[in-house]
Amino acid sequence: MKGRDLTTIKTGGEIKKLYRPKTVIELIDLLKKFESYKILGFGSNLLISDEGIEEPVISYQGNSLEINGKEVIVEAGYGLMSLARKTSELGLSGLEFAGGIPASVGGACFMNAGAHGGEIGDVLSRVWFVKDGREESLARSELKMSYRFSGIDGLVTKAQFSLVDSSNSKELLAKNLAYRKSTQPLSLPSFGSVFRNPDGKKAGQIIESLGLKGFQIGGAKISELHANWIVNPLKNATSSEVMSLIQYVKDKAINELGLELEPEVVMWF
Ligand SMILES: Cc1cc2nc3c(=O)[nH]c(=O)nc-3n(C[C@H](O)[C@H](O)[C@H](O)COP(=O)(O)OP(=O)(O)OC[C@H]3O[C@@H](n4cnc5c(N)ncnc54)[C@H](O)[C@@H]3O)c2cc1C
Structure with missing residues (x-):
């Protein structure tokens, strides 16, 4: 299966060895076979290389x-x-x-x-x-x-x-969700916030102050709604374009503001 089918940002190449054990016994048996492996959840905070992943990837399916x-x-x-x-x-x-x-x-x-x-x-x-x-x-x-x-x-x-x-x-949950919908591009492929909030500051406000809302590299774009979100609106971005955009933002923040932005997103490259 491809990274783009397994992640919410919808990018990334083939995961060649994907295992989905359903019980802990099955999981333990499986893990005995591998010296190293990667762990996949719902892929909502992951950027997977366009070249794909050779290492075994384990996604535990138990859901009781x-x-x-x-x-x-x-x-x-x-x-x-x-x-x-x-x-x-x-x-x-x-x-x-x-x-x-x-x-x-x-x-x-x-x-x-x-x-x-x-x-x-x-x-x-x-x-x-x-x-x-x-x-x-x-x-x-x-x-x-x-x-x-x-x-x-x-x-x-x-x-x-x-x-x-x-x-x-129930009301509080609905209120939180409504707030999100009005401030975050929830309907577009993304992985949520890209950068951690540096001490006492909001990464979104920092990126917005750099004039980067809407800035795009290939199919990867800084959301117009929330500057700390990268979106893939046409689902045609590559992981390397997303990566280049992340690096571009980091460089600009350091060069213009002397601020180090640290990605929250997990990268499998
Ligand atoms: C629309 C959107 C909104 C979001 N909003 C928020 C938000 O408000 N707050 C927030 O914190 N995050 C947010 N995120 C990011 C993301 O949902 C979280 O980081 C989430 O915890 C990732 O869970 P996952 O199951 O998708 O993990 P994955 O993305 O699959 O993996 C993320 C990391 O967790 C590890 N991992 C996954 N499963 C396991 C496991 N069973 N055991 C050990 N390690 C594991 C992986 O190896 C990887 O290092 C958002 C993402 C999206 C797309």
Whole structure:
């Protein structure tokens, strides 16, 4: 399968060895065969080389969901947005920030995805992952999570979230989503924010101040709506054009403002 079929930015070449185990036993058996491999979630934060990937790529598909009172145990292959919708319908609060983040639960834990002042680390209580041929788990307190960083060292298989009762969770989720729709180009292929927000500043405002809204290299374009988003409106961009655009923005920020912008996007090159 091609990167462009597996990522939300819709670019990238062939992934030659793609495996999609459905159970932890299958996953552990599979991982025994490889010295190294890459992990794929829902591909919403990934730029995959146009030349494709030779290394095995593992995408864990287990997606069971258990809700006991305010405790949620969910496998890594479940969609974060579906989970946020489901829990808010049950009057459980904590995941409303995730409306509009097209992540898998596993990818969201690994990236410590967040928005609207909330992040996965605020509600995560335990995470399970496979490392060195066996499944182990860590409590949230044992992880050193920070902005878009989890410190998880392994392939996430399952997460436990501790939520709280709320009467307005559905409204809050809808409000967050409506805000996103008015400020972000959600209908176009993208990978969300490209750069991390540097200390106390918004990367989008920095890029906008450089006059780059709408700037384009090949099919890759800085969104007119949100300058920290690169979009692929006609689905004809290559990953190297996206990469060149990222580098162009970085160079301009350093040369004109002395500011180092660091990509949030994961690159497989
Ligand atoms: C429209 C749009 C809006 C977005 N908005 C936000 C936002 O508001 N906030 C935000 O934080 N992000 C946002 N993102 C980016 C993205 O959704 C997140 O970074 C998300 O956490 C990536 O999850 P994924 O499952 O798609 O992971 P992938 O993109 O597939 O992978 C990302 C990284 O996670 C690793 N990974 C994936 N699954 C696992 C696993 N099971 N175990 C271990 N590692 C794994 C991969 O190896 C890779 O390093 C947005 C993206 C889009 C397209």
